[in-house]
Amino acid sequence: MKVVIVGAGPSGLVTAKCLLENADSSFPFDPIILEQEDDIGGTFRYRSYENANLVSSKQLTSFSDFRLPLSHPDHLTLQEYVGYLKEYCNHFKLSERIHLNTKVVNVARHSKRGHIVSYVTRESRNSDWNHSELHTIHAVYIAICSGLHVYPSIPEIPGIKHVVEANKSSITPVVFHSHEYKKRSELRGKRVMILGTGETGMDLAYEAAHAGAKEVVLCSRSGFLSFPKALNDFEVLGYSFDSRRPGVPIDSLITNLAETAYVHPWVASSHIRWFVSDFVIKRLLWFLTGTQAGCNQWVGELEPERLGRAYVFLNKSHKAMPYINRPYRNRPKYLDHLSRYIDPPEDSPPQTNFTVDLAPFPTHFLPDGRVVFTASNRKDYIRMKDREVRPELVIYATGYRQEFSFLDKEGSYPTAADADIRNIVRKGDESIAFIGFVRPGVGAIPPISEMQTFFWISLLKGQVRRPLPSPHYHLLVKETARIKYGVDHSTYMSTLAKDIGAAPGLFELWKEYGAHVLICYCFGAAFTTFYRLVGPYKVASAPAIIKGELWDTITRRGLIGNLVMGVIPMIFYLTLNTIAFILGILWIMVGGRVE
Incomplete structure (x- = not known):
């Protein structure tokens, strides 16, 4: 059973590995990976930049x-992660x-079963595809x-050509x-404007500050929620959790x-767990840093109804x-004696009191190249209006869009947005899977891709439990939101594990592996x-x-943290779950139904 995998990034690699390990006489999977670049790694290799790290x-x-x-x-640095791959x-x-150096140009339905994949090859990354045999x-x-993260999303901004002309x-x-950005030196001595406050936009703002940019303006559409990737820069009642010690990764x-x-x-369906944790975290953040907008975040806050x-x-x-933060931080000094967030030490400080606006x-x-900002009552607008x-340099850190132009239009192929079974396949079209096309609110795509592949293999083999329970893992979005494929990492992973019979029971864990593994799992x-x-x-x-490794991560939180x-x-x-369980039994007794 030939399986064509498009792309040799982490998702493609783990898909091939899982297919090979789970091939059997009934499903003799024979995967090959077609990658248009000249090496593996995908985004982590070809859209990386100097000083980039995994978050x-x-x-x-x-x-x-x-x-x-x-x-x-x-x-890891991005180079280290590519080395890992x-x-x-x-x-x-x-x-x-x-x-x-193999590019898929068309995927069409086979008249009997499967798909016909058409592709072209080239000798090197600098060669031309046009002269290649099909x-x-x-x-x-x-x-x-x-x-x-392949096809750049570039919004149209009227007058942007004036920046080029100026x-x-x-x-x-x-x-x-x-x-297209690669090196810090590209930003040196420039008036830099960065459009977008995602993780790349934040990285570029930092890089510009340390490159010696004359001015850095970071533009946000509707705010952001900022947290460090590791919790280790706090002081509570004089006791420091500082950056000299291993921090606790926020995603763990x-x-x-x-x-x-x-x-x-x-x-699960009420998402009450998410809202309760948001309520607690906001109060904890206020105690530790003086603001609820994010971790030591004094500006750029999200709308209250989207914060969490x-x-x-x-x-x-x-x-x-x-x-x-510099123009906005206003926490009373006396509260810093109770608790405070310690800004990480500078590795190469820019000029004194430099501000990213x-x-x-x-x-x-x-x-004349001047910018006009969207008017609002936001703190940043009031300061900047x-x-x-x-700007002398404008960088779109505005994310990416998805394209599947190689899917034959006459074949009525789905796209990732049409994958209505766990965001992996479209019902009735299980022979084509989209692996790695969800984005976690907090987490990482590669492990999600591994679980998605396990689910797909189980689905092909008829081993997924039926009927599938309703999904309760999608992040909540407005109809106008650009990204509608967000998921809660933990909930999504757990859902897939339950679907394929890989979610362990507590007694089962204790019986087979003992208390140590059971406590780790909990x-x-x-x-x-x-x-x-x-x-x-x-x-x-x-x-x-x-x-x-995982026990070490848990114990790093310490007694108070755990x-x-x-x-x-x-x-x-x-x-909360026990109460819901008892109410559910009562509901069933009077003729109701619990999904």
Whole structure:
């Protein structure tokens, strides 16, 4: 059964590996990966830039059965992560199945079964596709793993051409998308405007400040929610959790028991867990930093109805926040003796009191290159409305859009947006899967891709439980939202695990593995390794990984951290689920139905 995988990023690699390991006489999967670039790594290699780091931790991002050493720092550079992917390929002997410089140009329905994949090849990355011979292959299954971050999304801003005209003497591009940015030196000595306050926009603002830019203006459409990628820069009653000690990765804090495991359907559908955790976190943030808008975030706050885990993608690129906060921070000094957030030490400080100016998104540019900002009552607009801002360099950090132009229009193929079965396949069209096309609010795409592949294999083999319960893992969005494929990482992973019989029972864990693994599972986050302890994808290496690396992550929180972030939430949510369970029984007794 030939399986064509489009893309050799982490999603494509883990898909090939899982298919190979789960091939059998009934389903002899024979995967090949077609990659248009000249090496593996996808976005992490070809849309990376100097000083870029992963904001998701190694504990969450690493694949379930191929881990990084305990001694390795929690957050990898992009180069280190690409190196990890290379080692993954070598370890599982995937390289021989990868065809580089190979571009899929069409996928069409086969008259009897499967798909005809047409592709072209080139000798190197600098060669021309146009002179390549067209090749075809018959595939029973297709896995599209081309990634969320390939085709730049560039909004039209009236008058942007005036910026180019005003800086026509420049020898370098003055308006470009962030995927073209590579080095800090590109920003030196310039008046820089960055459009977008996602993690890339924040990175670029920090890089511009440290490059010696004359001015940095960071533009936000509707705000952001800022957190550091690791919690380690706090002082409470004189006791420091500082950056010299290993921090606790923010994506490893949500515990399993009663938060993602053993959740009553009524509790899940109401999303009450998300709203309760938001309420608690906001009050904790106020105590620690003096503001509820984010972690030590004094400007750029989201609308109150969108502030929280249920609605947004957490921005874990926190390095630029000290420069953004400077004009706005107003916490009374005496409260800092109670608790305070300690800004990370500078690695190469810019000029004294340098400020990154936050501003609303531009409505248009004037003929002389000056920017006009969207009027509002936001703090950043009030501060910036009378400022004359005339950028020399404009960078679109405005994200990406999805394109599947290689899918034959006459074949009525779905796109990722049409994948109505767990955001992976369209009902009735299970032979084509979209792997890696959801975005977690807090988490990482590679481990999600691994779980999605497990689900797809189980679906093809008829091993997924039926009927599938309603999904309660999507982030809540407005109809006008640009991104509608957001998911809560923990809830989504747990849902897929339950669907395929890989979610372990507590008694089952205790009986087979003992108390140590059981406690790890209860207090740990939704690490993929937990879903390889039982079920169809059980692996022998899982218990050692859990007792070692993942136990280390849990114990780093300390006694107080595990009490506040583990025991107390577990007791509360277990009580809530018990009440829902009792009410559900009563409801069934009077003729009702619990899904």
